[in-house]
Amino acid sequence: MKEQLNGNSWKFGDDISTDLIAPGRYFHLRTNLPELAKHVLEDADPEFPAKVKSGDFVVAGRNFGLGSSREHAPTIIKLAGVNAVLAKSFARIFYRNAINVGLPVLICDTDKIDEGDKLSIELSNGVIHNQTKGTEITFNPLPDVMIRILNDGGLASHIEKHGDFKLED
């Protein structure tokens, strides 16, 4: 996992569901994730899939990722090149899935970030520098268990590496 992430913000509202991230009408593309990624978040922002750039951030309000357990949702956000998702809060399954697929998810006050703001994030220090506004936002670091899984590149890699759960020393 990279320590410092740099990119621009794409701003979304509250309650962005997994149906908005990975719509059910593309159910048949779930075994073709690069194709499914071409539709990521299109029902929330039709321009997003075509215009998102590698390294950008998804920035949202409360309860990001509510709904279905589909792991395809964080997977295609990551495949689209997104560096991390920042939100005031996350739905439980999405949060866990994001870590499992190696997508950093940060809980912070996103009111101070606007669409297009240039952000630089120090993951281990828990600081977001909003370079457009010249402000700083702090976030609580992830739980230790999740940092271990994220550092191993996700849950499948964690199990491949250790042969079992290795959540403490």
Place this chain on the structure above:
Amino acid sequence: MGKTISEKIIGEHAGKEVSAGDIVVANVDVTAVQDGTGPLAVQQLNKINLVQAANPKSTVLFIDHAAPSPHKDLSNAHGLLRDFAKKTGVVLSEVGEGVCHQRLVESYVKPGDILIGADSHTCTSGALGAFSTGMGSTDVAIGIALGKTWLRVPETFKINVTGQFQKGVYAKDLILYVIGQIGADGATYKALEFTGDTIKSMTMSERFTLSNMAVEAGAKTGLIEADDVTKQYLEELGRGDEFRYIQADEDAEYEKVFDIDASKLEPVISAPHTVDNVKSLNELMGTKVDQVFIGTCTNGRLDDLEIAASVLKGKQRHPDTRLIVTPASKQVYIQAMEKGYIQTLVEAGAAVMAPGCGPCVGVHQGILGDEEVCIATQNRNFKGRMGNPNSYIYLSSPATAAAAAITGKITDPREVLV
């Protein structure tokens, strides 16, 4: 300090005493995936060369979301599940057998179990007094292969319900009301425990409706103690030997307690596009309805079809309104045929689908057109849920949905209930 149901069950499976907030590795009894999440689970295990199942007889791969398959890519995805089942000896639930959550409570999950399923409504089995929760494909894949998972022991909200429902008010109205009160993220990371006289006198089917929707308040699971009603349910399924009593300690610690008087509730509806957008019928009466859908893991059981049939008996669907009915499982379908409910519904103009998820997931069997409105007995009304982001989904009880099928608009079921 006493234990909640979650603390008791997770402690048993972690081999030590646990309290809310602890993070543990716990054994799992039952694991499940469906055809939307299972192929990715299989691919993950293939990728790390871990094609194995710790407990094949209680590992179930369900083909229910796109069953029968409406697309060649999905047919091929189903093939991945069938191959994995052949290689590992796990159970495959084929096209026509029903929705995973209904099949899990009928045949696989027992009180005191831990179930992890790659479907958010896995919380349904919580009504059996089992700690059941939804996770993603990779979490469940690892659970299948190793027979364990990691869990954070959740804090619990106690939902204490007393009093009798008025006519026309059902378990669905109760759970929609509760979600409206708590909010779509009000119980995130928490467990719900439903208790009180109203719950104790409910059938298992009604209890499944409550537990099924716990996730719509963000909860990890929705638990109900395993009591004599649970015992009788399992006995009728020929599974009496799998029963044991599970209940919280009297002095268990709850983060919040909600007291609800069921006798004061009215029929309610969740309006587009969030489940917690709960409104009284009065606010929505007369809204034109293009499609009515009765079915799903929330309300596709025998008593739900009985209510729909009683409302629709001798009547016809409104000429401008389609009516789709999907029994939740093969067993429900057979019983509904034997009791004549299917005949009644078909005579009233219903299109009856094979047991499965039907149109709830937006894959097939009733995708909405632009600007169309559906009233459904399912658990979600998110934008795009039923396959079209330019459509509108209202959630209700089977009685309210059936009433709309007759009039072609949102209608108070008490006006048509005999």
